[in-house]
Amino acid sequence: MARYTATSNLASALSANPIYDNTNNLGSLSDSAVQSFMVSYRANYQSAYLQMDENAPRSAGAIVGSAAGVTVGNISFNVTDSQLAVPGYQYNIYTAMGSSYATLSSALVAEGRFDSTQNVGSSDQSAQAYFVVYTADQQSAYIQVNAKSPISAGNMVDSQIGQTSGALTFVDTDDSDLYVRGYHYTVTGPDGKAYSDLSSAIAANSIYDATDNTGANDASAQAFTVNYVADRQQASLAVTSDSPISMGSVVTTVSGGTAETIPFSYNDSQIAVSGYSYRVMGPDGEWYSTLAEAQSNNTTFDDTSNATDSDADAQMFTISYSALS
Incomplete structure (x- = not known):
């Protein structure tokens, strides 16, 4: 059986075996013991990581998942889509190819194999990056008069839209707009507590909530209810x-x-x-x-x-x- 000596490249193999052997061959067209050089391929080490974008609602900029393997091997992160979900936000996964996917699982189905960076040892010169980019859901808030109020019962006074965790303000309405001669009022905030005026209710509920919404409809808009009482x-x-x-x-x-x-x-x-x-x-x-x-x-x-x-x-x-x- 032929014995092979391993070298790191073809040039080294030729340098170690620079001349033909001396096999006794009959004729000039056949060799009873051909000298062979066997090329053996081994996949290089590759790595990938999953990183939050700089404006993520949690762990901003952090690497939250990593994977190691070899060229063309399957990439698998120790993070799931359920772990990436944040109430009040949608997210997309962006790959090194610039593609966008609605979930991590779909990104890995489409682009879930390691690349072919020429690496030596257990370090990757160009690890594959997957980025998690969040978009805040649209939220809404409104001011409405109590349906049992002695005046303006059930009237919608004002409404505003914003984004999850954004500042909640009513630019067109303040306490002077709610004042009605001969009546005093309280305002029940989205937290269910009663406040002496609108400004106090807003101060205690000053940001939009984190309802999971798709599109322009808010499944649970924040309500500020004006409760009038006759003097x-x-x-x-x-x-x-x-x-x-x-x-x-x-x-x-x-x-x-x-x-x-x-x-x-x-x-x-x-x-x-x-x-x-x-x-x-x-x-x-x-x-x-x-x-x-x-x-x-x-x-x-x-x-x-x-x-x-x-x-x-x-x-x-x-x-x-x-x-x-």
Whole structure:
């Protein structure tokens, strides 16, 4: 059996065996013991890595997977698509060839073999790179009035769109836009907590969430709900300060919320006094011949902005008595 001496290249093999042997051959066209040089190929060491892009929502710029093998061998990373998934983001895998794939698994099916870099030993002069590039999903937020609000029930006040983890602002709406005379309000934020005003609710919920969305639709938009409450108002029935009887006295006072119906508890028979005529001035500044007429023209509480249960400007029904001659 022929014995072979291994060399690293053909030139070395020829240098070690520079002349023909001395086999006894008959004729000139055949060699009973041909000198042969056997070429044996061995695949070079190759490597590949998986790296996050510089703006990734986590592990930005980090190498999160690596693989080692030989030329044309299968590449396999110790990372799966489920591990690359980040709520509120989509991602693509970009290969050394410049191709883009929706998943790591699909990238490795299409371009999952090691290249043929001419390497020596266990180092790779040009490792194959796979990059994970994330794109933030579109998110949305809105301001809406509570469906049970005494005013503007269910109205959509404003809406905005942004991206996962982006700053959440409402450029067209602030607390001055929500103010309505005669009402105070709270705002329930996306976190379910009640805040005294819109600015406080936004400060506590200042970034867009991370709902997994595809396209322009948000499966769970962030809601800021405005809850209006009517301020407390009062209406009084009183006698003028120059009346010949009961001067300056307050007959009754009733209370309720802005724009609610005034619950009148007195009528003309109860304020009539024998020997006197009367007329009644309503909150509108008009004089009426009867209390009923004054009440029919002033049926609801006004919209004074009151911070407490007291009314800074109560509605007055004023009785003016005159003695009959």
